[in-house]
Amino acid sequence: MSARTQTEAFESARFRHETRAAVLRAVGEPMAVETIRLKAVEAGDVRVRIEQTGVCHSDLSLANGKLAQPLPAVLGHEACGTVVETGDEVTDLTVGQRVILLWITPCRDCFPCTHGQPHLCENGSSRSAEPYALTSEGEPVYPGLTVGSFAEQTVVPRGAVIPVPDDIDTADAALLGCAVTTGVGAVTHTAQVTPGSSVLVIGLGGVGQSVLQGARLAGASTIIAVDRNTDKAEQAITVGATHFVAADGDTKRAVRALTEGRGADFTFDCVGSSRTIRDMWSLTRRGGAATVVGIGGKDDMVSFSALELFHFARTLRGCVAGSVDAAAVMPQFFDWARSGKLDLRSLVTGHGGLSDVNHALDELAAGRGVRTLLAPAQESR
Incomplete structure (x- = not known):
């Protein structure tokens, strides 16, 4: 047997599961649906059929190059699916069971994991740089944000999935994979918003509207939603905002008027740009807390003077994945969904299949939906 034949036989054995996926081959170019071959399920792995997957702004940041990602890649990380195969060492999941997929998989051994910050795991996102499939030409394919859910199926470690109770809807569960846990967690875990406080949220995508819901759950009395798209005002009020303010030249004046001239106690930037971070900062009261939830570019610099940092005594912090241990907090999110305290259905403004992924990203880029x-x-059924 020739070396080439041996290599082909090896690849056929190791990458045996054909599946359709939306593949990003170059930054800034549309994704095309094609057939790839997933790696074989190893002892600690799970193969999952993707039932519902959300299109997140982080996917847009990967597609346009704001966030680095080896290519070609299958993006998508916010998903719920059904287990179709398990490795020999996976004994607590069964075929046919629904699961939420996680884009951060804590190793439980590194410094952050052993010091109460598994969301900052040093190894939690390493799989995004590890090939998990091959193209039809034999090129390695990488899973965007470790999951690769813009596909019919994916293969992930057991630690990257959470079982879904029978009474939780699949579409609701998909949103719990990123947007909702990130947004609500930013309120409850990162900022720890207090009852009766005032909250300001800039950027009303899936994460921003989840922050609004988190603020309502936390008992904030004044919840101000800010976005450039005034069409989102009604939706913002529905999920928890007490006021909507358009992101224009009068934003600062309007927010001051709603907060007795002080600015908000807690502010959240869910856009991730230097401009919106500075806006958030200036709309935070003296001694208040500002939290950056949106993912920005590494070259988009934010400047503060030494005097203002001293004088305003504000707290500025980042927030990764809502600062939550998803496996530990998910039962609480399931309870909120059951009771209706979380309005997950209202976050969904569009549906489609794999071929609609480029349109969905365009809508995000335009600030719609x-x-x-x-x-x-x-x-494909």
């Missing part, structure tokens, strides 16, 4: 849910496994 909140969340598009794709159903890749259903599209």
